Amino acid sequence: MVFLRSEEHLERWLATNRWEPGVSMSAATLNELARRWWWSRLDPGWRPRAPAESQAILDDLGLTGAFWQLA
Amino acid sequence: MDELALRIRNHVYASFVGDGVAQTPEAAAAALGLDEGTVQAAYRQLHDAHALVLHPGTTEVRMLNPFSAVETSHRVEAGGRSWFANCAWDALGIPAALHTAGRIDSACPDCGERLELEVRDGELVRGNGLLAHFVVPARRWWDDIGFT
Numbered sequence: 001m002v003f004l005r006s007e008e009h010l011e012r013w014l015a016t017n018r019w020e021p022g023v024s025m026s027a028a029t030l031n032e033l034a035r036r037w038w039w040s041r042l043d044p045g046w047r048p049r050a051p052a053e054s055q056a057i058l059d060d061l062g063l064t065g066a067f068w069q070l071a
Numbered sequence: 072m073d074e075l076a077l078r079i080r081n082h083v084y085a086s087f088v089g090d091g092v093a094q095t096p097e098a099a100a101a102a103l104g105l106d107e108g109t110v111q112a113a114y115r116q117l118h119d120a121h122a123l124v125l126h127p128g129t130t131e132v133r134m135l136n137p138f139s140a141v142e143t144s145h146r147v148e149a150g151g152r153s154w155f156a157n158c159a160w161d162a163l164g165i166p167a168a169l170h171t172a173g174r175i176d177s178a179c180p181d182c183g184e185r186l187e188l189e190v191r192d193g194e195l196v197r198g199n200g201l202l203a204h205f206v207v208p209a210r211r212w213w214d215d216i217g218f219t
Contacts, residue, residue, distance in 0.1 A: 009181035022206040030203040038164035
């Protein structure tokens with residue numbers, strides 16, 4: 001996952017690497033995803049999250065559809 | 072994942088947050104008073120559970136997500152210290168995991184221009200005009216986590 005300056009930079013970067021487009025989001029949305037995903041990572045009682053819990057984080061942010069299915 | 076592996080995992084994370092050095096199994100074993108072979112087995116268990124990432128075929132730590140044990144193009148400053156992150160998502164994950172403000176220095180992979188972001192009180196206060204892009208679909212993230 002990368003940050004890019006704009007859509008124009010994204011399109012050029014994908015074309016240069018001959019990659020199919022994935023999914024873009026604003027940096028602010030990614031920050032919210034990061035906040036929910038990583039918040040408890042350093043907690044002393046940390047346990048691996050169940051796949052359904054991870055999927056729920058994505059779903060709650062509207063990241064739904066085939067691209068966002070973890071399994 | 073057993074309790075010993077979790078204890079070792081928590082120690083390795085705390086140590087890395089403190090000094091930015093990913094402990095070898097030998098160092099972690101010495102710090103925890105454990106046998107090195109036991110710690111090596113725990114590292115492999117944690118890798119298989121995606122609780123950390125080892126360099127292929129070794130017990131050398133590459134990622135303590137969201138932290139990176141190797142230099143990357145995503146540098147994060149938070150709480151007066153700095154670390155590398157594995158990707159854009161992880162870069163924003165470091166202030167989140169530390170529950171503190173943070174500044175991110177990254178670079179646009181197209182033009183190489185420096186990109187700066189800042190998080191305060193959980194909100195992105197700098198870099199709001201930037202785009203984030205996921206190339207790999209979620210079900211394939213762990214096929215090659217380095218590329219992802």
